[in-house]
Amino acid sequence: MTHTAPVHPLLEDGRALILVPAYNEEQAIGPLIDEVYSLFGKIPILIIDDGSHDSTAAIAKGRGARVMRLPHHLGLGGALQAGYRLAFELGFEFVVRIDGDGQHDPAFVTAMLDAVSRPGVQMAIGSRFLHTGGGYTSVSRGLGIRLFRTFLRPILGKPVLDPTSGYVAVNREALEVFSRSFPLEYPEIEALVVLRRRAFQFVEVPVSIRPRLAGRSTITALKSVYYIVHVMLGVLVNILIFDRRRWR
Amino acid sequence: MDRLLFITTLIAIALILTVLISLRRAHIRAEYSVSWLAAAVILLVLAQAPGLLGRFASWVGIEDLPTALLFLVTGVFLAVFYRFSIIISHLRDANIALAQRVAILEFRLENVEDGRL
Numbered sequence: 001m002t003h004t005a006p007v008h009p010l011l012e013d014g015r016a017l018i019l020v021p022a023y024n025e026e027q028a029i030g031p032l033i034d035e036v037y038s039l040f041g042k043i044p045i046l047i048i049d050d051g052s053h054d055s056t057a058a059i060a061k062g063r064g065a066r067v068m069r070l071p072h073h074l075g076l077g078g079a080l081q082a083g084y085r086l087a088f089e090l091g092f093e094f095v096v097r098i099d100g101d102g103q104h105d106p107a108f109v110t111a112m113l114d115a116v117s118r119p120g121v122q123m124a125i126g127s128r129f130l131h132t133g134g135g136y137t138s139v140s141r142g143l144g145i146r147l148f149r150t151f152l153r154p155i156l157g158k159p160v161l162d163p164t165s166g167y168v169a170v171n172r173e174a175l176e177v178f179s180r181s182f183p184l185e186y187p188e189i190e191a192l193v194v195l196r197r198r199a200f201q202f203v204e205v206p207v208s209i210r211p212r213l214a215g216r217s218t219i220t221a222l223k224s225v226y227y228i229v230h231v232m233l234g235v236l237v238n239i240l241i242f243d244r245r246r247w248r
Numbered sequence: 249m250d251r252l253l254f255i256t257t258l259i260a261i262a263l264i265l266t267v268l269i270s271l272r273r274a275h276i277r278a279e280y281s282v283s284w285l286a287a288a289v290i291l292l293v294l295a296q297a298p299g300l301l302g303r304f305a306s307w308v309g310i311e312d313l314p315t316a317l318l319f320l321v322t323g324v325f326l327a328v329f330y331r332f333s334i335i336i337s338h339l340r341d342a343n344i345a346l347a348q349r350v351a352i353l354e355f356r357l358e359n360v361e362d363g364r365l
Contacts, residue, residue, distance in 0.1 A: 068355040071347050082348040086355060184344065 008110045010094050011043040016113055017092040018045040020065075021079045022100025026054040028212065029100050033063040036106045046087070047100065050079035056100070077184035088172075088179040096169040101212045104167040108207040112169035115205045122174040122200035125160070125192075126167025126207030140224050148189055151232065155239065156196050160204065163189050167207050174200060183234060186227055190234045197238065252314050253295045256321075260292035280335070283328045290324055 010016035018036060022029050029047065036045055045065045049057040051073035060067045068086060070079060080097065087095045096112050098104035108126060115124035141164065148163045166188055170178065174195055183190035195202065267284045270276040294301045294317065305316035 066355075066359070068351050070351045074344055074347055078344045078348065081344075082351050085348060086352050089352065 006110070007040045007043065008113045010113050010117060011040055011109070014044060015092065016044070016094035016096065017087050017090075018043065018106070018109060019048065019080070019083045019087060019095050019097045020045065020100045021048045021050060021076060021083065021097070022052065022056050022060070023050040023073065023076075023079070024052045024054050024056060025100040026052070026056045026059055028102045029056050030059045030063055032098075032100065032102045032106070033060060033065050035102075036109075037064070039106055040109070044092075046083060048079045048083040050074055050076070075185055077182055077187040080187060081178065081182035081184075084170075084175055084178040084182065088175050092175070093172045094169060095175055097166065099166050103210055103212055105208045105210055108167070108205065109169075111205050111207070112167070115203050116169040116171050118203070120201055121203050122171050123192075123195055123202040124169040124205050125162060125202055126165050126169075126209075127162035127204040128165065128207060128209040129161040130204055131206035131208050144224060144228055147228065148231070151235070152189065152192065155193060155235065160192065160202075162204065163192060165207075165209075167209070169205075183238075186231050186234070189231050190238060193235050193238045252317065253298060253301075256291055256295040256317065260288045260295060263288040264292070280332075283331050287324045287328050291321065294320065 008016065011018075020029075020032070033045065033047075036043070042064070047057070047060040047065050047067045049060070049067055049069045051070050057067050057069050068082065070082060074082070083097075084095065094113055094116055096109050096116075098106055098109070104126065112124045112126060115121060145162065145164055149160065152163055153159055168188070168191075177194065177198060177200075178191065181194060183194070192202065264285060267276065267281050267288070271278060271281050294304070298313070301313055301317060301320075304320065305311070305313055308316065308319065310316040310319060
């Protein structure tokens with residue numbers, strides 16, 4: 001297959017995996033896989049189908065991706081952890097997570113892998129606020145991000161511009177941690193704290209966040225409030241019970 | 249007060265019978281019925297022994313016996329609900345770990361069959 005972007009050596013030699021959690025994304029998943037293959041050629045891509053009721057898994061398989069189907073819906077954290085576990089067991093050294101709704105432009109996978117393969121860096125976060133024109137976000141999410149930045153600054157010991165970003169790359173050290181211990185709901189922010197408590201380092205990478213390729217977000221105003229309270233509680237509990245396993 | 253104690257007795261007996269019937273029909277497992285049976289027996293004993301309820305009321309500093317009974321009932325059921333929240337949390341963790349393991353094994357099996365692993 002011809003491709004349009006230079007393939008990162010880590011993808012080319014099969015040391016890195018693109019992980020895509022997807023739940024009822026039958027309209028978006030096909031174009032997303034096509035986009036990845038057209039950019040980089042036939043690289044390892046694993047779709048985690050989180051108990052979809054639609055044809056997400058069948059479409060992904062039809063496009064040539066490898067698909068792991070969960071027996072029932074676990075939620076984002078549970079689905080991601082399953083993917084991290086499998087990636088760790090299969091021996092991958094780096095994993096880049098992009099969402100199945102197409103909001104994460106896969107063209108930035110190379111930059112994410114460059115960042116996470118630097119010595120002393122365990123995780124890279126794709127930040128829409130570092131990229132010119134990359135800051136697509138809703139008003140409520142923008143407010144939430146500002147709140148979390150302030151909340152997380154003293155906990156993480158450094159600023160993070162886009163703490164809710166799901167565009168994430170991890171190396172094998174972080175993969176090992178996430179395969180054992182990963183927040184189950186709204187995992188992005190708590191995952192940062194999990195790594196920080198182990199003195200791991202993260203960097204932010206400029207990426208472009210796009211509108212969904214298809215479908216509608218299920219996040220409502222009420223869910224946003226629940227999200228904020230839930231995440232803050234999760235972060236505080238994580239600090240209080242550091243080193244005790246809360247998630248399996 | 250007598251009527252309140254009579255109603256509490258009826259509720260406690262109804263709870264014990266409901267739990268026993270559920271046990272017999274295998275709708276509830278024995279280990280999870282213990283909390284409910286213990287709560288029902290506590291209610292039954294207090295409703296049938298007003299002296300004991302009076303001593304409890306004076307111990308916690310409540311003069312009104314119905315209020316003391318309500319206080320105690322609330323406390324007993326809060327303890328039962330809390331215990332079940334812990335059980336549900338453990339079951340959810342186990343369920344997630346199991347679902348993940350099933351998915352991973354199924355993935356590996358499919359890929360072995362396809363010759364991709």
